[in-house]
Amino acid sequence: MEPHHVHDVLIPETDLEGRVAELAAGIGRDLDGRELVLVGILRGSFMFLADLVRSFHRHGIRTRIDFMILESYGSGTESSGTVRLARDCSIDVAGQDVLVVDDILDTGRTLSHAVRHLESRGALRVRTCVLLDKPSRRVVPFEADYVGFPVPDVFVVGYGLDYDHYYRDLPWISKVTFTG
Numbered sequence: 001m002e003p004h005h006v007h008d009v010l011i012p013e014t015d016l017e018g019r020v021a022e023l024a025a026g027i028g029r030d031l032d033g034r035e036l037v038l039v040g041i042l043r044g045s046f047m048f049l050a051d052l053v054r055s056f057h058r059h060g061i062r063t064r065i066d067f068m069i070l071e072s073y074g075s076g077t078e079s080s081g082t083v084r085l086a087r088d089c090s091i092d093v094a095g096q097d098v099l100v101v102d103d104i105l106d107t108g109r110t111l112s113h114a115v116r117h118l119e120s121r122g123a124l125r126v127r128t129c130v131l132l133d134k135p136s137r138r139v140v141p142f143e144a145d146y147v148g149f150p151v152p153d154v155f156v157v158g159y160g161l162d163y164d165h166y167y168r169d170l171p172w173i174s175k176v177t178f179t180g
């Protein structure tokens with residue numbers, strides 16, 4: 001890894017906690033009593049999803065949880081442009097209300113691919129929820145149904161998001177500053 005630091009906190013823990021609770025409440029209202037199949041995109045969504053499902057539980061929303069692995073990023077900070085489905089979810093989504101959960105919406109390639117795939121498997125309704133949205137980076141026209149925080153075009157880590165597989169464990173979102 002080139003020299004860099006992650007000392008600048010962009011979104012502190014308490015803000016994440018508050019926003020996740022708001023998102024869960026809003027998604028719950030829109031569900032109108034129906035149950036939900038949550039599909040987390042690995043690996044970036046794991047921490048967000050873990051907090052989200054506990055909040056759903058507190059709101060009395062029944063969920064089933066599965067994961068998909070979609071890969072487009074190499075080891076740096078730039079997307080390769082193609083998305084590959086490396087692991088499909090096992091739950092049969094046909095006829096189900098599905099919520100795809102990801103860490104960040106950047107170019108839009110990953111989520112648009114995931115939605116198309118789940119629709120092709122017969123999901124009744126596919127909605128999307130991302131913790132972060134970088135609207136200025138979009139390559140594929142795509143908007144998420146639920147967004148935690150819009151962020152500027154900076155590279156961010158923490159709360160599931162990585163730089164070269166590091167920093168996913170930070171309990172907050174930090175900005176990466178490249179110093180080399």
Ligand code: IMP
Nearest residue numbers: 044105106107108109110155156161162
């Ligand atoms: P998209 O397909 O370009 O929208 O990219 C989505 C994926 O790129 C996310 O699931 C992240 O794994 C990764 N990504 C995009 N921006 C960042 C960032 O600032 N930090 C860490 N990962 C990012």
Ligand code: MG
Nearest residue numbers: 044073161162
């Ligand atoms: Mg990633």
